[in-house]
Amino acid sequence: MGVAAVDFVSREVAENLLFYPDTAVISVTDPGKRAAALPVWFREVLRLSFYDAVPGDEFIPVPLPGCFDRKMARLVVDFVDHLHAAPASYRLIVHCEEGVSRSAAIALFAAARTRAQLPGRERAWRANPWVLDQLIAIAPGLDIEIPAPPAG
Numbered sequence: 552m553g554v555a556a557v558d559f560v561s562r563e564v565a566e567n568l569l570f571y572p573d574t575a576v577i578s579v580t581d582p583g584k585r586a587a588a589l590p591v592w593f594r595e596v597l598r599l600s601f602y603d604a605v606p607g608d609e610f611i612p613v614p615l616p617g618c619f620d621r622k623m624a625r626l627v628v629d630f631v632d633h634l635h636a637a638p639a640s641y642r643l644i645v646h647c648e649e650g651v652s653r654s655a656a657i658a659l660f661a662a663a664r665t666r667a668q669l670p671g672r673e674r675a676w677r678a679n680p681w682v683l684d685q686l687i688a689i690a691p692g693l694d695i696e697i698p699a700p701p702a703g
Contacts, residue, residue, distance in 0.1 A: 553635035554665040557643045559658035559675070561650030562587050571642060575634050577627065577657055579647040582617045587646065594641070597630040599623055603652050605681040619653070624685040627657060628664070635665045643667070656682035656697075663693045676700045 554575075560568075565576065566588050575595040578587045582600045589596060601619045634641045643661055647653035655678035662669035669675075676698045687693060 552638060552640040554631065554643050554661065554667040555640045556668045556670065557645065557658045557662040557665070558669070558671055559645045559647075559650055559654035561654075562646050562648050564650060565589060565644060565646035568644070573639055574642045574644060575630075577630065577643070577645040577654075577661075579645070579653045579657070581648060584648075593644075594639075595630070595634060597626060599626065601653070603647065603649075603679060605679060607681075619679075619682045619685055621685055621689060624682075624689040627660070627686060628689050631661045631664050651677045652679040653682055655679070657686070659683060659695050659697065660686040660690075660693070663695045664690060673698055673701070 568590060570592055574593050576589060576593045578589060578596060578598045580587055580600050581602060586598060601623060602617045604618050606618055634643060645654040645658045655675040658669060659675050659678055660683060678697045683695060
């Protein structure tokens with residue numbers, strides 16, 4: 552069965568989700584911040600800590616400690632593959648602090664990797680391209696496009 556649907560939300564939303572059976576979470580927080588206080592009923596949780604940064608831009612010329620890297624990408628790929636190989640059907644929730652950049656990139660990847668539904672795909676237009684590029688480098692062959700921003 553595997554991953555049936557993927558969604559991305561803010562930390563606040565993730566910490567306040569009502570009971571959803573067969574839900575797994577990828578929890579992304581900023582380095583130095585406390586771990587998200589997630590409800591105990593989530594079946595599987597992967598916790599990561601990295602900045603919402605795009606190395607190579609004018610603010611961060613090279614990858615620095617605390618940036619998403621290939622080791623973290625490997626953890627995400629392995630976690631998504633583990634869920635997708637499971638006999639149970641999972642709903643995968645990905646959260647970061649604001650629920651718009653890091654979580655959107657991981658959600659786009661997870662949905663493409665598993666061919667799961669991503670109901671909020673149109674909201675993923677601010678997905679972090681560095682995070683998505685690192686994931687695609689670990690798991691090549693996926694054609695993932697960041698949606699265009701809304702018109703207007």
